[in-house]
Amino acid sequence: MNTYLSAPITTLSGVGEARKKAYARLDIHTVKDLLYHFPRAFENRGDVRPLSDVRSGEKCAVVLTVSTECRVARVKRGMTLLKFRAFDDSGVCEITFFNQDYLRSVFPLGSVFRFYGKVEQTGNRYTMTSPAYEPYTEIRPLPPLFPVYSLTEGLSQKIISANIAQVLSIATARMEDPLPEDIRTAEGLVTLPWALKQIHTPDDYQSLHEAKRRLAFDEFFRFALALGTMGKTPRTTGAPICAVPDTTMKEFYDALPYELTGAQAKAVADIRRDMSCDTAMSRMLVGDVGCGKTVCAAAAMFVAVKSGRQAALMAPTGILAAQHADDLLPFFASMGIKGALLTGHTTPAQKKKIYAALTAVDPAERLDVVIGTQALLSEGVNFAAPGLVITDEQHRFGVNQRATLSEKNAHAHLLCMSATPIPRSLALVLYGDLDVSRIDEMPPGRQRVDTFVVDESYRARLDAFIRKNVGEGGQVYVVCPAVEEKSEDEEGLIPLWADFGREGSFGEQMAMTPPWEPSDQTDMKAAVQFARDLSARMPDLRVAYVHGKMKAAEKDQVMGDFAKGEVQVLVSTTVIEVGVNVPNACLMIVENAERFGLSQLHQLRGRVGRGQRKSYCILVRAGGGDTAKARLEVMRTTYDGYRIAEQDLTQRGPGDFLAPVSGAGIRQSGGFRLQVAEGWPDASLMDHAFNHARAILNEDPTLDKYPDLREELESVFAMAGDILN
Numbered sequence: 181m182n183t184y185l186s187a188p189i190t191t192l193s194g195v196g197e198a199r200k201k202a203y204a205r206l207d208i209h210t211v212k213d214l215l216y217h218f219p220r221a222f223e224n225r226g227d228v229r230p231l232s233d234v235r236s237g238e239k240c241a242v243v244l245t246v247s248t249e250c251r252v253a254r255v256k257r258g259m260t261l262l263k264f265r266a267f268d269d270s271g272v273c274e275i276t277f278f279n280q281d282y283l284r285s286v287f288p289l290g291s292v293f294r295f296y297g298k299v300e301q302t303g304n305r306y307t308m309t310s311p312a313y314e315p316y317t318e319i320r321p322l323p324p325l326f327p328v329y330s331l332t333e334g335l336s337q338k339i340i341s342a343n344i345a346q347v348l349s350i351a352t353a354r355m356e357d358p359l360p361e362d363i364r365t366a367e368g369l370v371t372l373p374w375a376l377k378q379i380h381t382p383d384d385y386q387s388l389h390e391a392k393r394r395l396a397f398d399e400f401f402r403f404a405l406a407l408g409t410m411g412k413t414p415r416t417t418g419a420p421i422c423a424v425p426d427t428t429m430k431e432f433y434d435a436l437p438y439e440l441t442g443a444q445a446k447a448v449a450d451i452r453r454d455m456s457c458d459t460a461m462s463r464m465l466v467g468d469v470g471c472g473k474t475v476c477a478a479a480a481m482f483v484a485v486k487s488g489r490q491a492a493l494m495a496p497t498g499i500l501a502a503q504h505a506d507d508l509l510p511f512f513a514s515m516g517i518k519g520a521l522l523t524g525h526t527t528p529a530q531k532k533k534i535y536a537a538l539t540a541v542d543p544a545e546r547l548d549v550v551i552g553t554q555a556l557l558s559e560g561v562n563f564a565a566p567g568l569v570i571t572d573e574q575h576r577f578g579v580n581q582r583a584t585l586s587e588k589n590a591h592a593h594l595l596c597m598s599a600t601p602i603p604r605s606l607a608l609v610l611y612g613d614l615d616v617s618r619i620d621e622m623p624p625g626r627q628r629v630d631t632f633v634v635d636e637s638y639r640a641r642l643d644a645f646i647r648k649n650v651g652e653g654g655q656v657y658v659v660c661p662a663v664e665e666k667s668e669d670e671e672g673l674i675p676l677w678a679d680f681g682r683e684g685s686f687g688e689q690m691a692m693t694p695p696w697e698p699s700d701q702t703d704m705k706a707a708v709q710f711a712r713d714l715s716a717r718m719p720d721l722r723v724a725y726v727h728g729k730m731k732a733a734e735k736d737q738v739m740g741d742f743a744k745g746e747v748q749v750l751v752s753t754t755v756i757e758v759g760v761n762v763p764n765a766c767l768m769i770v771e772n773a774e775r776f777g778l779s780q781l782h783q784l785r786g787r788v789g790r791g792q793r794k795s796y797c798i799l800v801r802a803g804g805g806d807t808a809k810a811r812l813e814v815m816r817t818t819y820d821g822y823r824i825a826e827q828d829l830t831q832r833g834p835g836d837f838l839a840p841v842s843g844a845g846i847r848q849s850g851g852f853r854l855q856v857a858e859g860w861p862d863a864s865l866m867d868h869a870f871n872h873a874r875a876i877l878n879e880d881p882t883l884d885k886y887p888d889l890r891e892e893l894e895s896v897f898a899m900a901g902d903i904l905n
């Protein structure tokens with residue numbers, strides 16, 4: 181069976197070199213790849229309506245009886261029209277096809293079809309043009325959901341469906357299920373062959389739901405196994421003992437412009453205790469945005485350096501790294517600690533210098549501290565006296581980056597910081613049994629960002645409010661969501677991730693951006709257009725925009741201008757989400773707030789209220805119904821990032837947490853697609869999958885007793901390439 185699945189796609193009849201090339205563009209190379217090319221959406225053909233119930237221009241299904249002979253009319257330039265009428269109890273519809281004379285024999289008088297397509301109405305006349313059609317009998321009902329696949333040139337829906345039908349008929353008959361049977365039954369999951377058949381050609385909504393549940397479980401399970409088997413160097417002994425007396429720490433505290441909060445002091449105490457042992461520290465520092473994790477990181481770095489060691493701090497973006505460098509390097513310099521910033525922007529000449537200074541044998545020439553991005557993982561970066569590695573917003577790093585990091589620093593103390601409360605089961609898989617320090621207290625005098633939920637009718641007042649804040653010297657963020665441009669073909673489709681088993685109507689679900697939509701895939705149009713419109717309304721304001729499709733250098737430039745105050749209103753997609761610090765910004769406006777996850781909104785809100793200015797967050801709601809209203813209401817009344825994240829997890833599923841984890845690492849490499857899992861609304865499925873995976877790995881870390889699972893993972897890793905080496 182496995183040989184059949186791993187056979188090249190050309191083993192299928194009808195797939196030659198041309199189609200092979202076309203399939204390759206979809207990253208489909210083997211029979212198995214095709215089997216796992218799930219529909220991206222479904223046409224809702226089961227929603228059959230009487231003609232009289234259809235809104236003109238709406239796509240839907242109707243069941244009609246052919247009531248006239250087909251007439252073929254020849255129109256200009258050799259084009260022909262085939263027309264006939266068909267009726268149901270509520271009306272008569274004229275149906276037209278172009279250049280398809282042969283259909284004459286398909287629609288004999290009195291035959292009954294389910295037609296799917298756009299129905300137009302003028303007066304009491306209905307028309308459909310080139311609808312999809314399926315012969316209809318009452319005895320054998322037609323499936324309600326019709327799969328729609330992602331396509332590429334040279335591959336039509338018909339071809340893909342036919343090829344998949346071929347694969348399904350062979351594969352599902354002989355397929356072995358790699359998921360251990362006891363887990364399958366314990367979780368009440370359907371079998372793999374059944375699930376694969378149903379996801380492509382569901383019998384009904386319930387079957388699709390069960391199929392997705394099984395396949396989502398598999399994706400979570402494999403994801404956890406993969407994360408659990410890679411890149412986790414056990415915490416070793418042989419770490420450098422980094423201990424400094426309180427009198428030395430006093431030097432650090434004296435240089436700070438403020439006192440640590442109790443929670444910060446406790447975190448620093450945890451860190452100092454860990455670092456004074458020769459078992460490497462493996463600690464996670466969690467706390468809401470703005471709680472002051474950076475200064476704890478700085479204290480850890482200080483401890484390492486004062487113990488004759490070096491420290492590295494890695495951030496997920498160039499902007500964040502630069503900001504940390506701006507904050508920390510002068511502070512360190514004032515205490516005689518030498519540091520440098522290393523990012524993608526660092527010139528080759530500077531890089532060479534930094535590399536040399538990091539490995540300098542003479543402590544007098546040596547860099548004590550380096551702050552940077554993934555650039556810190558390059559081969560050239562080595563330390564003469566490694567002591568401490570810190571990652572900020574670690575969950576934003578890809579799996580392979582994490583693996584490199586822990587491999588490169590097997591003996592260093594590790595500290596990671598995160599403002600995202602990751603579900604415990606995910607944290608365990610990602611980090612193993614990390615120690616956790618939680619900062620649950622904000623620095624004193626921190627203001628609460630007053631939050632309002634408004635709708636479009638407030639636009640004029642909103643404009644006035646922008647003007648007022650800018651007039652007083654403040655700065656404004658406007659965040660626009662991703663806008664998926666829907667072509668006509670997309671109308672009425674049910675995306676794969678939408679689920680009938682889920683709370684909230686379909687309309688409400690579909691008004692939300694899929695939770696796992698990576699932020700830099702966002703369409704720039706909404707932000708750019710908004711910025712233009714705003715500039716047109718207020719030409720005297722300095723407005724700029726930034727979006728995920730801009731080059732990193734351009735983005736950094738605009739963000740830099742905003743940080744310097746040269747830009748007064750920054751319109752952006754969610755690229756500003758992570759960690760930017762512009763204390764003068766006092767107004768955050770989020771457009772189409774109903775499309776955002778609550779955690780995302782909370783992160784965005786955390787961008788303001790960082791300075792002296794009284795700050796506001798205004799969520800502009802443009803739809804989404806009562807569910808959206810209730811969700812946004814949570815933002816108005818809750819300021820605790822943890823509670824908000826919990827709400828998100830129950831309402832939107834774990835996609836928000838998984839997207840950055842998988843997105844930056846294995847997903848693109850082809851082996852690991854979370855096609856179903858990321859949209860799965862029920863977080864407990866992930867918990868269960870992760871717990872099973874951990875239980876298996878604890879008992880059998882190399883999966884010797886599970887050859888099927890191992891083989892599957894190995895093929896994933898083989899495809900993922902650079903992850904393991």
Ligand code: ADP
Pocket residue numbers: 438439440441444467468469470471472473474475599623624761
């Ligand atoms: P985060 O935890 O989100 O990384 P930061 O470390 O960036 O937060 O801290 C946010 C702001 O709070 C910074 O401007 C920092 O200087 C300030 N800050 C941190 N700790 C304290 C404190 N104990 N007292 C006053 N201000 C503090």
Ligand code: MG
Pocket residue numbers: 473474572759
């Ligand atoms: Mg931070």
